[in-house]
Amino acid sequence: MANINDDNKTNSQSMKRSIISNGMILGLFALVSTGLIVVTHLLTKDKIAKEIELSLVRQLTQIVASENYNNEVYQDCIIVNDHDLLGSKDDQKVYRMRNNGSNFGLMITTVAPDGYSGKINIALAISNEGNILGANILSHQETPGLGDKIERSKSDWVNQFNGLSLKQLDKKKWQVKKDGGQFDGLTGATITPRAVVKAVYKTLQFVELRNKELFSQTSNCSLPKDSVSESSVSKDSISESSVSKGSRSGNSNNGN
């Protein structure tokens, strides 16, 4: 009897010891690997935020020729928020383009909340008079081969907005042809173009409503000084190559 008890005791003791030591090692590894991520995150956090911001500005500057304005657009920016007209609860950005102090136009980010598979992020450049200067799809998850033709790199569908304004086009005409409007649809994708047209229309409304205020409000979301000098140097060289790259980021996620 006494013998068996002893055996059990040593067994459970060595078991306990191995559980504790394994647990400690596991904990140590968890600490080290999490610690590494924390360190990398802290080291790269600011740089990443800056890169994202810069790439957004690049996207925005691509759709308007840079001769048209001569202010530092990067530093002339405000944050707006309108769930109803801009399609998202999140803050959107408005960059102001000015030429020798006179207002030339706005570049605004907006969201089509009702894409075929989720939100479609759009950048829209609108002149001071309310004409669309250009539109760019920033990111989306629409079906490859069908809905993704809204991307500038895949087709020129998005160019049909150029030059239009609320005055030129009746409310009823701001729809795809299928619904009686004037915009081309995309074969095999009905919902995607519908969502984009609607978002563009609403954004125009937003800008018309708040035009003065959008231009006059004090800039409050500009990039830090040091990154601006960097970006203005590279502004021209990147403008071409990054067209499709940015818009691509969302698209290939399909099928996961």
Place this chain on the structure above:
Amino acid sequence: METSLNNTTIFKNGLWDNNTALVQLLGLCPLLAVTGSMINGLGLGIATTFVLVGSNITVSLIRKHIPKEIRIPIFVMLIASFVTNVQLLMNAFTYELYLVLGIFIPLIVTNCAIIGRAEAFASKNKLLPSFVDGLGQGIGFTLVLMLLGGFREFVGQGTILDGAHLLFGEWARDLTIHFYITEQKFLLAVLPPGAFIGLGLLIAFKNKISH
């Protein structure tokens, strides 16, 4: 227990005899998801090879200090932290490349091929063979991804190497080869079912050659 294979055999195993995708059938989730085009395949392949080599080296280095009972959770943590760090660093320092490859990086975590190699090879072998194994398996996986991507791209939209500029820069735009022009893509090949069918054909083809 150290396996005594020479490095050439290890490398060849990864490329052909014990190919990740065609023989071990590992890493199918990312494989099926991104092989819509050859360039996408190449992108995921490069990212996977990088992580595979890195995790093999790390696991091989610490293999003697890990108790047997808890090796799997430790591998999981190592790989996850490795992938996350690579993603953060790429995002910060090679932003343009990250926009292209970035979406593939999180997919690597779901790739059981990585932990498979850590467990089956790196945890039992010295540094150099582990490195060679990672490289061989990675390149073998990349080749299958490119083949499958190329096949789907060819059948689906009549091109090969479409989007090469996303990976190599503007000059590569001319690399794209157009075989035929279609208004409407062949969706069966473009969407995920095409990946299953294509992979099935590839495996059948490989078995035919091997036997």
